[in-house]
Amino acid sequence: MKANRPKRxxxxxxxxxRLKCNFNIEEVTNIIDGGKDKTLERKKIEDIALNNGACLxxxxxxxxxxxxxxENAIRKSCIYSNIVRNEMLEITGMExxxxxxxxxxxxxxxxxxxxxxxxxxxxxxxxxGQSTPExxxxxxxxxxxxxxxxxxxxxxxxxxxxxxxxxTTATYDPDKEEFVLHSPTITSYKWWAGGLGKxxxxxxxxxxxxxxxxxxxxxxxxxQIRDLDTHMPLPGIKVGEIGPRMxxxxxxxxxxxxxxxRIPRQNMLMKHAKVEKDGCYVKSAKHxxxxxxxxxxxxxxxxxxxxFNLSKAATIAIRYSAVRxxxxxxxxxxxxxxxxxPTQQHKLFICIATAHAFQLTSKWLWDTxxxxxxxxxxxxxxxxxxxxxxxxxxxxxxTSDALSHIEQCRFACGGHGYMLSSNLPFIYSFVAATxxxxxxxxxxxxxxxxxxxxxxxxAESGNNVTPTVAYLNRTANTKRVVWDNTHExxxxxxxxxxxxxxGQCVRSIRDRIxxxxxxxxxxxxxxxxxxxxxxxxxxxxxxxxYWNEMIRLTKSSSANVKTVMHQLAVLYLMYWALEKTGxxxxxxxxxxxxLDDLQRRYEELLAALRPNxxxxxxxxxxxxxxxxxxxxxxxxxVYERLMEEAQKSPLNAEPVNPSFHKYIKxxxxxxx
Ligand SMILES: CCCCCCCCCC/C=C\CCCC(=O)SCCNC(=O)CCNC(=O)[C@H](O)C(C)(C)COP(=O)(O)OP(=O)(O)OC[C@H]1O[C@@H](n2cnc3c(N)ncnc32)[C@H](O)[C@@H]1OP(=O)(O)O
Ligand SMILES: Cc1cc2nc3c(=O)[nH]c(=O)nc-3n(C[C@H](O)[C@H](O)[C@H](O)COP(=O)(O)OP(=O)(O)OC[C@H]3O[C@@H](n4cnc5c(N)ncnc54)[C@H](O)[C@@H]3O)c2cc1C
Numbered sequence: 001m002k003a004n005r006p007k008r009x010x011x012x013x014x015x016x017x018r019l020k021c022n023f024n025i026e027e028v029t030n031i032i033d034g035g036k037d038k039t040l041e042r043k044k045i046e047d048i049a050l051n052n053g054a055c056l057x058x059x060x061x062x063x064x065x066x067x068x069x070x071e072n073a074i075r076k077s078c079i080y081s082n083i084v085r086n087e088m089l090e091i092t093g094m095e096x097x098x099x100x101x102x103x104x105x106x107x108x109x110x111x112x113x114x115x116x117x118x119x120x121x122x123x124x125x126x127x128x129g130q131s132t133p134e135x136x137x138x139x140x141x142x143x144x145x146x147x148x149x150x151x152x153x154x155x156x157x158x159x160x161x162x163x164x165x166x167x168t169t170a171t172y173d174p175d176k177e178e179f180v181l182h183s184p185t186i187t188s189y190k191w192w193a194g195g196l197g198k199x200x201x202x203x204x205x206x207x208x209x210x211x212x213x214x215x216x217x218x219x220x221x222x223x224q225i226r227d228l229d230t231h232m233p234l235p236g237i238k239v240g241e242i243g244p245r246m247x248x249x250x251x252x253x254x255x256x257x258x259x260x261x262r263i264p265r266q267n268m269l270m271k272h273a274k275v276e277k278d279g280c281y282v283k284s285a286k287h288x289x290x291x292x293x294x295x296x297x298x299x300x301x302x303x304x305x306x307x308f309n310l311s312k313a314a315t316i317a318i319r320y321s322a323v324r325x326x327x328x329x330x331x332x333x334x335x336x337x338x339x340x341x342p343t344q345q346h347k348l349f350i351c352i353a354t355a356h357a358f359q360l361t362s363k364w365l366w367d368t369x370x371x372x373x374x375x376x377x378x379x380x381x382x383x384x385x386x387x388x389x390x391x392x393x394x395x396x397x398x399t400s401d402a403l404s405h406i407e408q409c410r411f412a413c414g415g416h417g418y419m420l421s422s423n424l425p426f427i428y429s430f431v432a433a434t435x436x437x438x439x440x441x442x443x444x445x446x447x448x449x450x451x452x453x454x455x456x457x458x459a460e461s462g463n464n465v466t467p468t469v470a471y472l473n474r475t476a477n478t479k480r481v482v483w484d485n486t487h488e489x490x491x492x493x494x495x496x497x498x499x500x501x502x503g504q505c506v507r508s509i510r511d512r513i514x515x516x517x518x519x520x521x522x523x524x525x526x527x528x529x530x531x532x533x534x535x536x537x538x539x540x541x542x543x544x545x546y547w548n549e550m551i552r553l554t555k556s557s558s559a560n561v562k563t564v565m566h567q568l569a570v571l572y573l574m575y576w577a578l579e580k581t582g583x584x585x586x587x588x589x590x591x592x593x594x595l596d597d598l599q600r601r602y603e604e605l606l607a608a609l610r611p612n613x614x615x616x617x618x619x620x621x622x623x624x625x626x627x628x629x630x631x632x633x634x635x636x637x638v639y640e641r642l643m644e645e646a647q648k649s650p651l652n653a654e655p656v657n658p659s660f661h662k663y664i665k666x667x668x669x670x671x672x
Contacts, residue, residue, distance in 0.1 A: 011636030013337060014614060017322045021615035023560040028619035031553050031565070032359055039621075041091060042101045048087050049105040050625050054079050061111045062420040063650050066244060069112070070198065073250035076109045077116040081146050089144075100304055107312075108625035111426050113251045116149065118194035122294055123150030126204045129293040130220050130269035138266075139222060148228075151196035151203040152294065153256055158187025161443050163206070163292070166218055168258065170268070172211035174279040177265045179221060181207060181258040189238075189257045192437075196254030197241030201226040203256070204269070206291075211279045220269040220291055225256065236261035247429030287381040289388070296388060298438050299395035300369045304362035306402035307355045309431050313424060314351035315617040316632030317409035320416070321348065322614050323636045338412075339613060345606040347408045352616050353572040354405055356565070358398050360549035361542055365394060386466045389451035392444035393538035399434040400441055406431055413631055416638070421630040421645035442531055445538075449505070449530035452537055456502045468541055471495035472502070483590040485598060487547055490573045493588045494540040497580065500587035501533035536583070543573055564612055567605060574602040 010018075026039075033039040049055070055076070061069055084102060092099045106114055127139050127150075142148045159165040167188030170179040183189055190196070196203055202224050209219040225237045233239050238257040245253065268275060272284040272291055284290055321339035328335055338344050372387045410417040410424040417424050435441050455465045459472035474495075475481065481496035483489065505526050512522035523530075550569045554562045577584060577598060584590045609616070624633045630641035651657065666672040 008635045008637045008640065010634070011323050011638075013323050014319060014634075014636035017611075017614035018618070020611040021618075023564045023612060023615070024558055025615050025619045027557055027561045028565070028616070029621045031557070031561075032356070032620065034363060042104070045088050045091055045101045046105055046108075046623060048091075049080070049083050050108050050623060054083075055108040055625050057111075060421065060645065060648055061250070063648060066249065069250050070115065070252060073110060073112070073115055074199065077114045080106060080109045080114065081116060085144075085146065100308070103305065104308065104626060107308075108623065108628075110250065111423065111628045112247065112249050113194075113430065115195045115199040115250060115252050117251065118151050118196075119143070119146075119149050119200070122152035122194075122298060123200075123202070123204060125297050126152060126220065126269070126294040127222075129297065130204075130271050130291065132270050132274075135222075135266065135269060135271075148202045148224075149195070149200050150222075151193040151200040151254065153190040153193040153196055153203045153254075154206040155190065155192045156187060157189045157191045157255070158185070160192070161440055163218055166206055166208060168205065168207040170205075170207040170209050170219065170221055172209070172265070172275050172279050173262075174277065176262070177277055178262045179265065179268060181205065181221070181223065181261045181263060183257040183259070189255050191242060191255050192253050193256070194248065194251040194253050196225075196239065196256055197252035198254070199252050200254075201228055201231065205256075209268070209275070209281070211275050211281050214281070216273070216281050216283075217288075218291065219273060221263060222267045222269060223261070223263055234261070247426070247433055286376065286379060287384055289384070290376070290381075295438055296391050297369070299391040299444075300362075300365050302395050302434055302438065303358050303365055303398045306398040306431070306434070307358035307362060309427055310351055310358065310402045310405055311355040311617070311620040312622055312627055312632075313406040313409035313427050314348060314355060315620055315622050316422060316424060316627060316629045317348055317351070317412045317417070318613050318617045319633070319636055320413050320422075320631040320638060323638050324414075326414075339610070342603060342606055344412055345610060345613070347412045349568075349571060349606055349609050349613065350575045351405045351409060352613075353568040353575070354401060355620070356550070356568055357542055357546040357572050358402070360553065361394065361398075361545045364545050364549055365391065383466070385451055386468060389448045390468055390541070392439065393448040393534050394541070395439060396435075396441045396444040396448075397535060397538040397542070399431065403428070403431045403435055416631055416642060419630065419642065419645075421642065423627060423629040423632070426628075445531045445534035446527060448534040448537065449527075452502045452533060453506055453509070453530075456499075456506050460506075469537070471540065472499055475499035481588045483584070483588045483594055485594060485601075487570060487573055490577050491540070491543050491547060493577065493584055493590070494536070494543050494580075497583045497587045498533065498536040498540040501529065501536045501583075505529045505533050539576060539580075543576065546572060564609075564616070567609055568616075571602070571605050571609065574598060574605065578602060 030036045030039050033042055057072070061072070064072060088102060092101065124140070124143050127136060127143055131139065143150060154163070156166055156168065158167065167185055168190065169182050169184065171182070172179055190205065193203060202222060205221045205223050206218050207221060209216045224234065225239055226233055236259045238259070240255055241252050242255055265275060265277065272286065274282045276282065318339065321344055322337055324338045325335040326338050368390065369387060372383045375383060406424065406428050410428060413422060413424065416422055420426065452469065455469040455472055458465050465472055478496065481492055483493065508526045508529060509522045512525055513519060517525070547569055550565055554565050557565070581595055627633065630645050631638050633641060646652070663672070
């Protein structure tokens with residue numbers, strides 16, 4: 001079903017906004033995309049995927065039943081996969097199946113989520129990261145060609161965070177050279193895996209490996225769960241969907257139980273550890289946590305995913321705010337555009353800056369990830385703890401910040417932001433899940449904290465520490481940093497806050513141990529502070545990386561692009577400095593006067609950015625098909641679209657609903 005979209009003239013308010021722009025939008029788009037060639041490639045791919053209108057729906061997703069929504073999502077997933085397989089991968093190259101462009105175009109097809117998302121998002125990366133070359137040759141081509149469709153089944157009903165506590169067992173039987181998968185309890189049922197409920201015919205399963213009578217901890221196995229022809233669950237498999245949830249409505253998140261289900265020995269993913277034919281277990285020579293690799297990979301990709309989602313929300317809210325007028329400031333004067341209110345600018349401009357901060361940081365994180373993985377392939381795992389610490393905190397903070405900024409975008413759109421047709425509730429509920437999945441916020445920050453405490457102890461004893469915590473070598477023994485309101489000064493203050501908080505955690509742990517606690521209890525009692533310290537470290541990394549990358553990427557930009565990119569980065573620094581005034585007062589010499597000055601400069605910066613606001617979101621270059629929003633379309637025809645979407649409500653299909661005759665009328669007549 002293709003929907004025809006009427007072409008409309010651009011709303012005069014938006015047209016006027018665009019005339020005010022003083023920088024080259026395309027140059028900024030190129031920076032966000034990672035270069036002019038990347039922008040051209042993206043546009044070419046978007047044209048292929050979206051120009052034929054296959055992504056559009058006649059009936060909005062939200063007006064469909066759960067079953068219809070799933071079926072429509074499958075229909076479109078198949079169309080989309082075919083386009084990816086036949087046309088898009090030819091341009092990106094097969095090896096770039098995880099290209100952000102594919103994610104971006106997928107969003108035009110799915111207002112919610114594709115049931116195939118986890119196939120490409122986690123199943124395929126697990127095959128790549130965890131298989132031997134022979135296994136890769138066997139499974140990967142089939143997976144990329146959609147001959148098999150997979151899910152990632154790790155979490156169980158009883159355990160998500162604590163992977164070592166998973167209960168599914170895989171017991172090796174050397175006589176038959178098979179593993180026997182079993183779910184011994186109700187809590188051992190796999191739970192949550194996207195695409196598992198109704199779509200996947202294969203999945204990667206994490207299970208406790210038993211061989212020669214010994215448990216060797218969790219390992220990954222590839223398991224066929226459904227017949228490829230009939231799609232019926234195989235004997236010994238109990239599989240289904242987990243039921244309605246806050247978002248992810250079309251992802252058929254599933255449950256899965258095994259009743260002594262047998263798989264060949266070759267189905268254990270054996271890149272890092274293996275079981276020989278006779279049942280002998282050979283441990284990973286490199287690092288015990290390499291089986292967690294897919295999680296690290298997704299945590300890394302989520303930072304750019306957050307930038308993308310935030311840029312969508314910011315585009316919707318800023319275009320709407322340029323069109324929406326509300327409240328007379330002075331009698332008989334026209335009502336201002338709500339974007340003219342500094343409070344509105346305060347809600348929204350930080351969203352643009354944060355989308356840039358996450359995008360530039362995500363590219364840097366991706367390069368770091370690639371470099372560490374290249375080392376791991378050569379047998380050097382020295383940088384793995386730092387990568388784990390970094391990807392954990394950046395995943396936690398970027399998802400959490402994106403979520404609260406997206407909610408601000410919804411607030412900024414008043415009542416209309418609450419409409420599903422605005423798309424803001426969908427974006428919000430999608431991003432709300434990211435704070436939990438792939439490692440809960442608190443849990444991941446505590447992982448980073450473990451690394452930071454060790455780094456602190458090294459720095460304290462005069463040893464050099466790894467690059468992302470190098471600031472500890474400078475600041476570990478400093479009481480308070482001297483406040484300086486330049487960007488360098490603000491970045492150093494964030495580093496001083498992080499160092500101060502980590503140091504305080506170390507002292508708290510030591511004091512508690514001195515007073516008789518064992519290390520575990522002392523750590524536990526300090527976890528509220530440890531989470532705050534890891535967050536502070538992450539903010540220090542973010543401000544530093546964003547600033548450095550912005551300078552590097554704008555070196556050859558035109559003067560006005562340099563200025564506007566610089567303004568956004570300064571806004572980001574100031575916003576967070578003002579959010580953290582308590583910490584600044586504690587760990588720097590900042591005075592009340594300095595903070596008042598900072599507040600004034602921040603407000604001036606909002607005013608300076610105001611004329612470019614609409615063009616800055618135009619620079620995200622998000623097509624209307626991707627935005628799916630009655631409030632955010634390029635033409636700004638908000639009211640027409642709201643009315644048009646309202647007409648599609650199933651309740652408007654008939655002038656009188658049958659419930660009137662069945663219930664209301666009898667009630668009115670006293671006949672009920
Ligand atoms: C086309 C591409 C598209 C991309 C699109 C992106 C969008 C995708 C949409 C996807 C939608 C949904 C996906 C959802 C998928 C999932 O949620 S899958 C399930 C994910 N589950 C989790 O993340 C669980 C979180 N828990 C953990 O990670 C671990 O259990 C935890 C780290 C908390 C602890 O693990 P333990 O095994 O108990 O480890 P410990 O004994 O505590 O630690 C020992 C040391 O090992 C270090 N460690 C832990 N993990 C790692 C790692 N990954 N790498 C390196 N090191 C690690 C840990 O810090 C300890 O170190 P220390 O002893 O302190 O030195
Ligand atoms: C939409 C969605 C999609 C998902 N997709 C998949 C998938 O495809 N495959 C898959 O395997 N899984 C998937 N998951 C599961 C997801 O990875 C887990 O839900 C997540 O890792 C959190 O684990 P949990 O649910 O066990 O939470 P819990 O660990 O039970 O957390 C509950 C609370 O306890 C706190 N807590 C837990 N442990 C600690 C601790 N050590 N210290 C301090 N506080 C702690 C947490 O901070 C949290 O506040 C998905 C989840 C969602 C919501």
